[in-house]
Amino acid sequence: MTRLPAEYLSQIEAILPAKSIIQDTSRLRALAVDASFYQLIPKLVLRLNSLEQVKAVLTFSQQHQVGVTFRAAGTSLSGQAVSDSVLIILSDDWRHHDVLDNGQRIKLQPGIIGADANRVLAPFGRKIGPDPASINSCKIGGIAANNASGMCCGVAHNSYYTVQDMTIVLADGSMVDTANETSVQNFRVKHQVMLDELQKLACASQQNSSLRELITYKYRLKNTCGYALNALIDYQDPLDILLHLMIGSEGTLGFIGDITYKTVIEHKYKASGLYLFASAEQACALVQVLAQQNVDAIELMDQRALNSVKGQPGLPDTFCTDNDNYTALLLETSANSDKALSLNMQSIEQCIAEHHPMQSIALSTNTVLNQQLWAIRKGTFPAVGAVRETGTTVIIEDVCFPIENMAEGIGRLHQLFDKFGYAEAIIFGHALAGNLHFVFTQSFELQSEIERYDSFMQAVAHLVAVEFKGSLKAEHGTGRNMAPFVALEWGEEAYNVMRKIKQIVDPAGILNPGVILNDDQQSHIKNLKLLPKANDIVDKCIECGFCEVVCPSQALSYTPRQRIAIWRRIQHLRALATTTSGEHAQRVPRVSNQPNKQAAIYTQEQAEEQAKELRQLEHDFEYMGIDTCAATGLCAQRCPVGINTGDLIRQLRSEKQTKFGKTIAKFSANHFSLVSKAAALGFAASSTATKILGDDLTNKVGESVHQFSGKRLPLWQSQWPSKAKPIRFDASLHSKQVVYFASCASRTMGPAASDSESLSTYDAARSVFAKAGYHVIVPDTMSELCCGMPFSSKGFPDLAQQKGEQLARSLLSISRQGQIPIVFDTSPCKQQMQALNNEHGLTIFETSEFMVKHVLADLQITPQTQPIALHITCSSRKMGIGPYLQTLANACSEKVIQPNGIECCGFAGDKGMFVPELNASALRHLKDQIPADCTEGFSNSRTCEIGLSQHSGIPYHSLMLLLDKVSKGKTAPVNV
Structure with a gap:
């Protein structure tokens, strides 16, 4: 190498x-x-x-x-x-943004996630034009560099048409900010030769009638194949040409340091509907009619796509049939008022009726229904991934037909699926633009499979680009996959213009070589990724990366995608090692720059290199993969196929447990009260020492001890809790009763030594319940009870099950077989017990959830003017109870600050103590988002509050303390 x-x-x-x-x-x-x-x-x-x-x-x-x-x-x-x-x-450091002209424009650095840009613009009723399906994960740099679009974007609102300014860094290290006149003038002087060459190329293209007509035609379609040649005929100023060539250039012409978009309106009033037609011809004929209506999006799904998501909420079984000709359309229309939306709906429904749908879910403004309808469409891609055979990858291709040929194109694609044996392939897409995606599964293990894929892609390229004069890439970018086919689509003359653009802007060819332009006609079947079997939990992973944005360890070690990829590599190398004997192995992986050649054999040197790599990966995975994983499972919520990488990590933790570790865990489970008391005494000693040493010295000493111990001892710091106050039992009977379960964390951890707040979560909750007329019941054996989560996270699933069952039996008894509602004071406990709820029929709530549903109506609340910070825990997000925390916080304070990008605090039980860098990674953006006038934060998990306090600069408490502070009963309080 x-x-x-x-x-x-x-x-x-x-x-x-x-x-x-x-x-x-x-x-x-x-x-x-x-x-x-x-x-x-x-x-x-x-x-x-x-x-x-x-x-x-x-x-x-x-x-x-x-x-x-x-x-x-x-x-x-x-x-x-x-x-x-x-x-x-x-x-x-690339996440800065500036909202300009009251939201009419926005300047964004490339590291901002697309959805975050829209969140910033939401108060102005605006959004960026591009709306790729990956907008919750992809970043602005990629959106612009790939000219990504999406369901509602079409052509008019993509980056090419909505970019205003850009900061560009070229291959030679020179830079221009097109919004800065001084920068522009300097650039024009220093790069006059390059700009002159671009202008000459543009003039030649404009004067070449056949080329100009070709370019005009190609960009009537949705097209991201090759360079944006429309820049050469749309603009006269060479700097404008360069700016627009950067859009969709995939990093082959320069680096986008920032981009200023002209934003588009985000209408508040929306309606959606789903319609099934007897054929693609019938559906596509309607699309051409609806294109003249106020329709924002029309998503087409063939019958195979509908069948792939059969049973999904909102989709009637009658929409799923054996007739491959049937085709569905999903519509969305929006307006700036109820009246305007109603007019849109009436006009659209009239057009649809004239085209005689077989079945329909009429346009509706019902938010829940509309979310279900769009979830059906978004579920088609992962549906294929969820059923693919292990070892295969999911490939999604992205073509565009002239809209008048779209129906015929669908039929011809179906014929190719059948011819090349892709029975699982489905078609869906953005019908208004003639943009179709087709999804299929492919193995690259055998040369015969690679040849099948190559033959299929050759046939697709000829069908789309030659027969129908369409575009081979509509929004996913050319990349390596379509680079060999750019000349086929555009012809030699236009292709040579693209070569000249590359030569002018990047003469040395150092920027992303092999992408967009590639002379190797086999580049699309080289360097293919294998997805070997690694573990049933993660084998369905397609490595899309949607999980990464919510992972608390993303800035520290591996992300879920990377954990899975490295574990796959480890398992693959282990498998190869078992086939190695003597000086040669029986099989060899592909040579990196050649198609798969399974007949080759390993040399001894290759075998030794792989053994060395395996040792290194296994060693590093202990920390990067296992130790620093919070195992929160937030990744599963973003994963298209629902993979919880934390489940894999917990399994690996379980497999590596020693006999001594299992003995300690079993003792802890069987003597939980004793262990809890010991922990409480430890916190009492810690609190006393902190009061003596002070916060700064405590943190310094704690860091030194943690490092000296080789990080075996927890990181002692000033925000460690003190010993919690004992919980008083209350077995009174009353018509309004609630069973209250305090987590082991709440029972052992009081406020930090430096905290001015002395009230415990339990005392605050009892006070609130009393104001609302509730009697609180707690288990008299609570000190021995635990939901089991601490054991689960450490890799002791059997002990976790044992403790969970013990708690469930106790709660079932004290709640009169579930007749009395049960409230958990922390969200992780409720999440852990939810898995057992189906078996035991317990009526369980998290505290904030119960307060909003049953208690707030009985309280008189005077919200405070002082702003507060709110953290929604990962367990609350997974259970979908985050809105209850938000409702409760908004009821208690006139200004609630919810820092962006803090999906999980990373404290993860006790990892914030033993692996504090994980907590620091997760909360690295927290402090900068807390304004100076915000002096207090709230959440619903005691351990999370420790890390939040440490990294925010303000104390975090249970939301129950704030509710108690701002509320009083409407009637005389219950005597507790």
């Missing part, structure tokens, strides 16, 4: 901190993973913080002819974000 020049590495090391330079085997392989079905391992990964660093790295790269690839979120599907040279990724 060719090494990077030593001088190049020395120059990089001279300008970047060591933490920004990644060269170790484990992280290089982990960061190699993206959403495509290609696999290239970079020689070097650089995590850059600023434009200055980007400029310097590109300058050095051009000097030494080193290829460079940029990556934002790595959700791209066509291989444009992988590299076997230098991969540049973004640090957290």
